Amino acid sequence: MRILVLGAGAIGGYYGSHLAGAGGEVQFLVRERCAAQLARDGLVVVSRGEESRRPAATLLAGGVAAPFDLVLLTCKAYDLDGAIEAIAPAVGPGTVVLPLLNGLAHFDALDARFGAERVLGGACYIAASLAPDGTIRHFSPGDLLILGARTGGTPWQVEALSDLFARTTVNARSSGAILQELWEKWCMLAAGAALTCLMRGTVGEIMATEAGGRIAEAMMAECTAVAAAAGHAPRPASAGQTRRQLTDPASRWAASMMRDIEQGAARLEAEAILGDLIHRGAAYGLALPLLSAAHCQLQVHGARAAATS
Template identity: 80%
Template sequence: MRILVLGAGGIGGYYGGALAAAGADVTFLVREGRAAQLARDGLVLASRGAETRRPVRHILAAGPGEGFDLVLLTCKAYDLDGAIEAIVPAVGPETVVLPLLNGLAHVEPLDALFGTGRVLGGACYIAVTLGPDGTIRHTSPGDLILFGAREGDTPWQIEALAVLFARTPVTARASDAILQDLWEKWCMLAAGAALTCLMRGTVGEIMATTAGRSLAEAMIEECRAIAAAAGHAPRPASAEQTRRMLTDSGSRWAASMMRDLEAGAPRLETEAILGDLIRRAAAAGLAAPLLTAAHCQLQVHGARAAA
């Protein structure tokens, strides 16, 4: 199976690099600056106390008729339009696209262009960053990736990808309930981002306040109600994991969006993670006052950054 990975940043570099190291046919579609780093140093990964460097195949543009079987889309939500434009020439009649983006806002434009049956669902649970020097740093204990068909028949690429990942250290699983998995991750991510961004603190710091726990639980409930209205209320195990994670008094965790916010990042995934969820709440006749407050705060940040 021929795989094209859009980007060699944290997510794409980690999972694409693991597949390439296991002998999979992987090509990275990258910009000029990243191409220069890869040509000079290879793909550099710092994970679990070890650093590896390996040469990888990379291109600056995909040509028509490349014959890729699977495209792994690993961009940020705000870069989706440009990413789609970049991969279009690589997508043939039998190609499937596996997006690893947060939320579900990306599904509609991808479906409209490539067709519902050829756009898979994918979710990953990992903390990974790309440093200025091109080093990918894996900072979480886990690296779970889930993928599957959102509806209809299961394309052969899903089983083939599972077989390839089985040759790597990555925890990967083909899922027959990927849409439910996507909603569960979205609920966790939205509640966590809203909580830590609005309060500008870690979970532990927030839990040390008078109202921190009740606010966290209320945000979790807002997300659960929206998912339930869409027919995808989090399953008990997922709901309990999210509750524990966001009410842990000893936790130093904060959403990556909060870290980016405090670092003054000019762009955040505000609309994909919170804006789209709030719009779905309104369409279902639900109020989400705490999510809305966090969304408003992040819009103010975005406007200031743009100015």
């Protein structure tokens, strides 16, 4: 299976490296600077205390000569428009696109450009970062990737991708209820981002305060209300896992968006993770005061960052 990965960042590089190691024909669509770094150093991934370094086949913009079987899309939500233009030459009649983006808003643009039948659903649970030297560091205890078809029928690429991942340490599985899986991840991520970004702390730090636990529970309830109104209330196992993760007094976890703020990032995924969820809730007549407060704070941050850039 010919696989094109857009970029070689933390998520795309991590999964692309594993797929290449399992025998997939993987190429990375990157900019010139990244291509030079990969040619010099290879694709370096540090995971579970071990370092892997392997050659990476790269393509530059305009260098796609024929469609691929699968395109793995791992950009940030605010880069989606440019990403669609970059991968368009690689998407033919038999190609499927697997986006690993947060939220659900990205499907509107991808479906409009490529057709819903060619756009899979994908959700990943992983903590990874890209170091300045290009090294990808995977620092969560594990990782989970869930994928599946969003429309009738299952493209052959779903099984082929699952088979490739089965030869790796990646915990990947296909799902016949991928929309439910996507809503469950969104609920967890939105509640966690709202909590840690608004309070500017880790879960453990927030739980050590007088009202932290009650605020976390209320934020989770707001997210659940929107999902339930859409017909995708989190199942008990998912709801329980989210509650454990966001109320653990010993946890040092914080949403990546909060870490981005701490590092001075000017662009955030606030609209994809919180804004869109709030707008959907409003369409169902739901009042979401805590999520709206977090979203407001993030909008203020974004406006200040834009004014000083």
